[in-house]
Amino acid sequence: MKNRPFMFLVAQVPQDLAVNKPAFQSSTWSAAYSASKANNGDADTYISHGSCSHTAAGDPSPWWGVDLGAEYPVEYVVITNREDCCGRQNRSKDRCTFGVET
Numbered sequence: 771m772k773n774r775p776f777m778f779l780v781a782q783v784p785q786d787l788a789v790n791k792p793a794f795q796s797s798t799w800s801a802a803y804s805a806s807k808a809n810n811g812d813a814d815t816y817i818s819h820g821s822c823s824h825t826a827a828g829d830p831s832p833w834w835g836v837d838l839g840a841e842y843p844v845e846y847v848v849i850t851n852r853e854d855c856c857g858r859q860n861r862s863k864d865r866c867t868f869g870v871e872t
């Protein structure tokens with residue numbers, strides 16, 4: 771029997787370190803849009819589907835943060851805003867996906 775060449779392919783799949791880690795934001799529009807919705811692993815961008823965070827209207831300096839639990843070398847930070855309204859206005863108040871990849 772003839773030896774067949776073989777090859778192993780090893781791909782490093784980015785790991786999202788932010789999924790389901792403790793998340794915080796400067797204010798919350800309503801309980802349905804809490805900080806944890808941004809990093810719940812669901813990338814749905816329609817806020818009415820319940821997977822986006824949103825700070826309160828009138829928050830003069832909105833922010834969102836996540837505690838990764840440790841220090842990591844970070845390759846990418848991915849932020850996805852809602853796509854169901856509001857055109858090109860400042861989207862700093864909502865986040866549907868927040869990912870940190872190594």
Ligand SMILES: [Ca+2]
Nearest residue numbers: 807812821866
């Ligand atoms: Ca989400």
